[in-house]
Amino acid sequence: MSAKIAGTRIAGVVSARDSRHGLWFLPLLVGLIGGVALAATAADFATTQNLLNLAAQAAPLLLVSIGQMLVVLVRGLDLSVGSVISLSTAILSIDAPATVTIPAVFVMALAVGLVNGVAVTRFHVHPIIATLSVTGIAQGITMLVRPVAGGTIPPIVTVLVNGEFLGIYMPLIWVVVAILAGWKLIHGSRFGLHLFAIGGGDTADTFGIASRRNILLAYVACSTFAALAGMFLAGRIASGDPNIGTQYAVDSITAVALGGTQLAGGIGSLQGTVIGTLLLSMLANGMNLLNVSSFVQTAIKGLILLAVIAIQPRKTIGL
Amino acid sequence: MTAVPLVSMTSISKAFGSSLALRDVSFELLPGTVHALMGENGAGKSTLMKILAGVVRPDAGTILRNGVPVQMNSPREALDAGVSTVFQELSLLPNLTIAENMFLGREPLTPSGRIDNAAMARATRETLKQLDLDLDPGRLVGGLTIAERQFVEIARGITANADVVILDEPTAALNAADVEILNRHIRALKSQGKAIVYISHRMEEIFRLCDVVSVLKDGRNVATVPVASVSPQELIAMMVGRDIAELFPPRGDGAKSAVALSLDGIRLTADSPPVRLDVHQGEIVALAGLEGQGQRELIRSIIGQYQPVAGTVEVKGRRIALPIAPASGVRRMQALGVGFVPEDRKDEGLFLDLSVAHNIAIGLNSRHSALSIARRYRDIIQDAIKSMAIKVSRPSAPVGSLSGGNQQKALLGRYLALGSDILLVEEPTRGVDIGAKAEMYKLLRDFANRGGAVLVLSRETIELIGLCDRLYVVHGRSIVAEMPAAGASEHAILEAALQR
């Protein structure tokens, strides 16, 4: 099988124009056209206020998607990011000092990432099964900690995500920092290159790369990004919400796939993920402005995901 | 020379499951030598080298590096210990650039902690230039030709600052000019006092290049001698352990019968010349030549697993235009009585965790509609097990529990049970022991004697010469020569291939 898979990858790479960055310029084009169209049809779209709103809407999805992309690069998938987000907001809304709750969020993220990563790398559990069952566990704990939305969030968190710093809108800073961190991880470090290598074929180990440890780290990083997204959201709504993360698993996969990252691993780019995230957020923002029902928005997101997946041909059938 | 060996492996043993890959093998590498490692496929060469490269861990034995005991627990550790390997199966990652592949796992960093792409590109360009290669280090490996990739792989092994370099069939995909370039570099390495392990099946190269040769057979080191002291014939005798002629059943009588299968006007790529060949009933015909010259593509075109540009296949008088749809090709050909026995029995042929019975009967079941009731075919399965002498306790035992040779027989049994009268066979004896090889040859010959037609390809040219009636020599995606197998030699085939 391995020879076959290698063959497929070769073909995939060649069709992606001698680059492992995937087809990110296509969504960029779609995004630009969509942006112009929205600016023309919805009067409120191209206002400063709305664009700042857009940044605030996009920031958590961007964080989750960058984490998701790390896992996708090594042929994985993390469905537990949504429950990690919800659990993060629930932990932050506990009536306890910030010095306890904030570290607790990251310990939780570390634990989730380790369970996912160990199950996948040491016990050969399929990533979907591993992260799906962890989703159940994390969601259950969330509902124990915070059965209904409410509670208060430590002021430090709300300050960090609202208002301005040195005259710059806080969510914008989050977006920029997330992009910089993502770029460093994916395109600016040995870790990132090794993730591409592991996703690119079965031979990474013969190059002296510790595949299993790197995959484990990718899952831990993914959970950590999700926890950061949870913190951001908790600060925005200033309370805990056990269901706030629900749609983020699918949304992040959509954003990553939309940005040209191949779910078969080894091909993708941060710019693609950023564009995919912005495109998805713009869609939601624009449809809100045009008063499209949120249910129709859900259906449209599903259709976009289907379309993106259908044009990514693979060799293997199934999962 | 009384120098301390760079590497000295003592009493190495290794078993995979129930089969012993290496038994008590000792192996020494002296500085400034090119050491040939020979043996049939499955003799243990690759396993021995994988142990040295840290990919596989031995069950028993010690490894001394410059006289000091070492553990090679991972490829990383082996590299750090100065052992660099160029594996036979291409291990480069297609989605990385040439430079990244060259430095993967030991990337240079800039002071700010980023990967130093400029330094990697510079060093890569220099190394490639040494190998007379003018490739952009920024190109993705996925876009290179097989030969280019092989060179990048070799360049990688050479630059790793190692003084032990293992080259596992480095020339399989290279043409004569490239082989010469490679040889020059191997000699240069040798003059630097490094030790090179050279695994190859090509006698000519061994005698031109190597100083010492070790021969492995069935997991044992049967001899380590200076190359100058042996003849090619002696080497072959050591590898096989008996006269090769005994392995093969007698050929057919050569009487011409009807054409069973013919290919016409097949062009594998837009710029390759058309190929035409015939296989008669009762005949075993080989696609010979250097590895990777298009034999596999040719055979797989017939069942839709490769999409040639143009051509037709004629099966017992029925003409079919190529290319055939990949999804239905196998079924269409099976319906016409053509069985395709894939090369990789574990990954492409068998269902290892399912029973021998299932593995044999699945072909028969596949001929029926999905809605029909599956028959057990008890008699056919019993008959196949008995007539092919498949050693298995009961038909319900998983096929994965059988030895390699018996697995191979079960796989062939599937297509024989189907009543195929034309067989397309890739690598009929890959990784099976010598006794099972003889049995496979006999089964194929019996099939031909019953009127069947066989088209076969193999990496082992000796096998093709012994087994077949007629050979087509494939080179550069076209047939460059046709010759009767009786009287053919490896040398003649190589010459025919390289004439153009």
Added chain:
Amino acid sequence: MSALRHPVLRAATRIPPSYVVFIVLLGALWVLKPAMMNPNILGTFARQVVPLGIVVLGQLLVISSRSIDLSAGGVILLVNYLISSGLLGGIDPLAVIGICLLIGLAVGSVNGFLVGKRRASAVIVTLAVSIVLIGLVEYLANGKPPGDVPAFFRNLYNARPAGVPAPLIFWVGLAIAMSLVLSRSVFGRFVASIGSNPVSAHFSGVPVERTVVAAHIIAGFMSALAGLVQTASIAVGSVRFGPELVMNSIAATILGGVIFGRGAGVWGPFVGVLCFALLFVVMTSLGIQEPGKLVVQGCIILLAAVFYGVRTKVN
């Protein structure tokens, strides 16, 4: 790991985990609430998991073929909406059933086409299809309270021929049919072959694409059937359910010893579903709420999967 080399332990790992879990849960119930060990009560609980059981019959088929179906929730929701909204009011109930089953077949065909022919990732495809269906139903139902389920369906659901709940009989019948298909038909051989090794299956002449498509169509059909039973079980329609059912269907299948590419049959997952019924009984009687159930279910899937991972490694 070396302990698993022991022949007895290795033999033990061949039994679907569901059998063991079932016995443990039964023992726990017997100790904790002996009063619940009553065929009538257990029958009622078993009746509740029939929709899950039917979804599992489709799920085990796709998982055996190395695929997965996450769209059952969407199909069930759509079926439920069509029946309870009164949209199809005035139509013969049998025709309503027919329409619902056709929808199941259609959704299964879309899944099958994209997974089998387009070779798109099954997780993403079926997830996306589910999202589309859920969005569609929520949009259609927007603001309107769900209506009543016609009496015809409820009467069917509450029937107890010979004292056995009708849905249970239906489920067992379907399971026997599926078991026969898998063990006796050529299709079953195809599924087993693809599960073991899709490439080998292709070279053996198995129509891999067609088989995967068919498995998805059957799974879609099963989801629609499950939707009908689910709808009949409630007096009024509901806009919210489905996600946990899909997760449980995967859990029960894995618990039953069917894992991607390792089909073990119908009865392991069947008992896996019964485990869930017992689990509900035990947890409800212990006063464990929804969150606790989620945690326990998650742990069970993970442990079952790890168990199989270890087993694969040993082999």
